[in-house]
Amino acid sequence: MSIVNALILSRRPATAFVVVGIFWGCFAAYVPVIKAQLGASDAVFGTVLLGSAMGLVSAMWLAPRVDRWLGSRSMQGAIAALALAWLIPAHITHPLIFAMSMALVGLASGLLDVVMNARVSELEARHSRPLMNANHAMFSVAYACAALIVGFTREAGLPPAPVFAGFGLFAICMIPFVRMDVTYVAAEHGYQGRYPLWPILLCGSIVLVAFMSEATVEAWSALHVERTLGGGAAEGALGPAMLGLTMAFGRFAGQAVAEKLREVQVVVWASLLSASGAVLAALAPTPLVAYAGFGILGLGVSVIGPMGLALVGKLVPPHLRTEAISRTAVIGFSGFFLAPTAMGLMSEAFGLRAAFLGVAVLLLTAVPLAVLVSRQRAGQVAVAQS
Template sequence: MSVLSALYTSRKPAAAFVVVGLFWGCFAAFVPVLKAQLGANDAVFGTLLIGSATGLVSAMFLAPKADKILGARAMQVGIVLLSLAWLVPAQISIPLVFVFAMALVGAASGILDVVMNARVSELEAKTGRPLMNANHAMFSLAYAVAAVLTGFAREAGIPPIYVFAGFGCFSVLLVPFMQMDVTYVAAEDGYAGKYPLWPIVLCGLIVLMAFMSEATVEAWSALHVERTLGGGAAEGALGPAMLGFTMAFGRFSGQAISERFRDLTVVICASAIAATGAVIAALAPTPLVAYVGFGTLGLGVSVIGPIGLALVGKVVPPHLRTEAISRCAVIGFSGFFFAPMLMGLVSEAFGLRIAFLCVSVLLLMATPLALLAARLPQQNRV
């Protein structure tokens, strides 16, 4: 199945992935500006980002219920909420208020994230084809493009509020086309199986390793290039942009790879590649070498999270698919809760180079988890 065919089949959730990628790419490139605007050091800024992670994880618990209530319009509502939420932190200079503003962003992003991943998993079940990597590639591509555009906006002195508003206007224009019917699957007659807690936790931990690493680079790569390596604003924005572009390439390639190789093989190879990239970024003497590191990391980490989310949709009963993806996402996206705070603390104590070396260790932990996940029996597809 070609990448273009996969994207056409899942074009509506793919558009939602683009929206989420645009906003987070914009945020990543604006991190040095927002950090200075708040007057926070590394440890404090990392702690402030707990706001977005708290909102994200909390909303994911509620997402299955919200999905049932909103039905076909769930993605439309999620896009509108996210577009409005990002207008708040862009103009905040008080740290405590910034935490609450980012919690609103996280809540909107969390609901949309669960819904769009559930729609992709449902389409995978209907078509019998892997689609998750192609959709996550659209997030990465949008993330990279937004980071580059934001870098130019920073060089031109455009305030964050106007850039976020511009991406918001674009996103709202997509809303009329985002209505998508939902197929609700009832439990089979006589179903008496246990709740699939172990598969959810195991797949969630795989996603956690990937997303913690991804969140770390998203939030701190621009600062590493600008502060540690002496780069300018546009050079700093190229850090997250390089991550996004290579993650997009990796996920588009992963769409084809996932049809030819076992998930276990892909995760093991990908974690080794990503860990190598983290080491290169940590030890880089110049921004150019750091870009190579971020790019290598992005190429490897790109497929780990989508495989974890796709796998949980395969190993749980069909009627529990949306709930299982939600719970798996809660575990995985809690990486956005831990990563910024831990990165900030490590950076404050030892510097960003040591912090990125810690990321390489984190990435290698995906391998033993994948070995365990490979033993999970897959359910019949519906």
């Protein structure tokens, strides 16, 4: 199935992925400005981003309930909440208050993340087609475009607040296009299977590795280019933009690969590729070499997260799919907020080069996780055939 057809089938959740992408792309490119605005060290800035993780943990429990309450309007409500939440952090100058405002951002972003991924999984089951990579590619496209736009706004001297407000207005305009009917699947009569805890934990860990690595480049690549390698504001913004562009390409390519290769195989090879990119970025002598490293990392890591989410949708019973996707997504998306904290502490202690080498090690842990998932799936097939 072509990429265009995949996006047509999933155009409503794909729009939600675009909304999430523009905000996080804007934030990533404005990190040096926001960090300076707070007057925070690397360790403090990384720590205050834990506020987002707190909001995301809350989303883990709230998302299924909000989804049942709002039904077809779940993505609409989450987009409105996210657009409003992002208006607050850009105005804050105190680290503690900034952490509280990021908790609201994490909550709204987590709600939308869970719901839109669940909708894609429902569409995959309905049409018997892989759709996850194409939708995550739209996040990457939007992320890269927003980061590039911010490169120009920073060069023009615009502060973060009006730019976030402009992206918020765009997000509000997208609300009419994301209403989507929900498919509720009842458990089969007499179902007595156990709760699929291991598939959720294993697939969630794979997604966590991918998104922690992605979040590291998003939050710290601009600082690495500007501070470690001596680049300017526009050059710094190009770091996260390069990640977004290559991730978009990788995910669109992954949409085609997913129809020909097994997900586990893709995860293993993608982990090795992305780890090599992290090493190159860490050891880069110039911004140009760092861009190449970020690009290679983006190509590899781009498919790991979507593959993990798609795998859990196939490993659990249909009536538990939405709940399992939400649990897996929250485990994975917590990486967007835990990674900057860990990166900040490592950077404070050892420098950004050593911190990016740590990312390479993290990416390699996806290989044994993928092997465990493969065994889990083989066991399920054996039970089904017996």
